Amino acid sequence: MQATQSDYIAPTEWRWVLLLGSLLMLVALLPFAVVELQRPSQEVYFIGVIHDIPDAVGSVSAMRQSAQGALLPQPLYTPEPLPGILTDGLYVILGRLAALAGLDVMAVFHVARALSGLLMVHAIYLLAAVIWQRVVIRRTFSVIATLGGGLGWLFGGTLSGAPLLDTTLSPLFPFHVSLMNVHLPLAMTCLCLLASAGITALRPGSTEHPDVSNYGLRLLLFSLSLMLIDPPSLLPFAIAFAIVLGFHGLSSRLTFQRDALILLWFGVPALPLVGYLLAVWGQNPLAFALWLRDSGGPLSSYLGLMVSLGVPLILAAPGLWRVARHLEANDSALMLFWLVLMLAFGYGMPILGNAFWLGMMIPIAYFATRGVQEFWLVRVRNPVMRLRIALIVLPVLTLSHVLALLSPLAGTQPYYLDRGYAEALSWIERVSHDSVIMASPQVSLWIPALTGQRVMYATPDKTLNPIAKLGVVRAFYFTSDTAFCERILAGEFTSGGAYRVRYVVFGPRERALGAGACLEGLTPAFSAYEVRVYRHR
16 A cells, blocks of 8 residues: 555654664673673573563473474473464464574574564554654654563662562563564554554544555454464453554544455454364363463552553553544544553453553553643753753663663573583483483473473463462472482373373582482483483383
8 A cells, every 4th residue: 555644754853763773682691691601600500581581481392392393383491292283373373483494592592582672673563654754753652662660769669668660670661572482572562553553544534445555454364363472462452452443433423334354354354263272271171271371471550560561551541531532533542541451450350460461551651741742842842951851861761771771680590501400411412302301490491492391380371270280399409219200201190191201411510409209210311520320111
């Protein structure tokens, strides 16, 4: 479709977007340089993940299985064999590409993460171009959306003992998701492109019917893509878009048929995937329970959320008030309903936590940009004063992101692995297939990503019945009851589904749990430095 005047983006604008995205990705590399420089000795390895380690290694484990030939990677952080689902399709593709090119899976993961982050920044600017014509307003929106953070740094990152979302990694903020994995930045990209297509369809006076040559193709492709990549984030936007389309269609009989057709282009392609997921989860309730546990993230109190949104929310307040008072079926209504529904689903379905909040900064940045344009700048007309305020506000916007970026470097160092463990896991990856590995939780965190094998317990969010499984791991290394050891290895402590432990790792971190009397009846299979691997029959 020929771009309208408001859609047109000049080459100089794209260069600015590329510069902004590249700077963000370079900043994201800073902790990796620090970790490598602070490596205690040459006897330890930096595994390659710093931020949101459980989620990142889960994604890498799917890539590892794909590189080994799996079509639908299974959840590996619980010993029970569970079916894979299509929502891991992105990592299947990346794993196959790594295998075909002969590249390291972890390296491909980080390259894809950086590229998806760049794509997300470009999609945010494209959304701005659909809404506004003036370049300065487009850039204001993009800066607030990508760099906007809260005031959590004023409270030391916590409020009433609970961590604030802007100083920990959260899907609310585009910069945060660019640090976490590959699929969330791509989901943000899809949301921005869906919003741009929806706003194009809702423009006053627009009579163009959806088809493959205009916004219809974007609605079809990106609703389908988002359903594959991150289903929860689609729900609030889909309902908001349907509500606004309903108001728009009812306001004029001339547009009702067109709006109904738009809704069909948007919703129908995703229905087969909805049916597929419901069928898979209906037949495998344990897989559904694990997906629920893994998909959710921490919520925040109402006050904590307002603090986490900080300056962008303050800037957005006048814009929110004006839109709420004069609601029309246009881009403002879409953004308002989208924001309200994200909040409603997040607090109404706490089992999924903040999974519905992906992209919340987009409507917040929209209203903040409107507030700056229509309220704040009207009250500050002096150009010098405007510049001074901007120089103060910009650092305040980004301070919480600095904490989120660097905070993993201040605590314990789970991203290092002793050489003995690295060599032991490399051996397991070469000789074993579809095995369950027993190791300490700290080592088990890396086993699926480095070997493609299942573990007994590594992290509560990815394990069925995690409290019991953690107790089983600790008991195995501590107990001297050989009969109890055999019950553990035989998989009697299962949440459903048969399994047997094939290999047991015993090194310094396992010795911290106990003497390992259960190892007496096992066969030594590999040793490197202080680490031993035993085979169970």
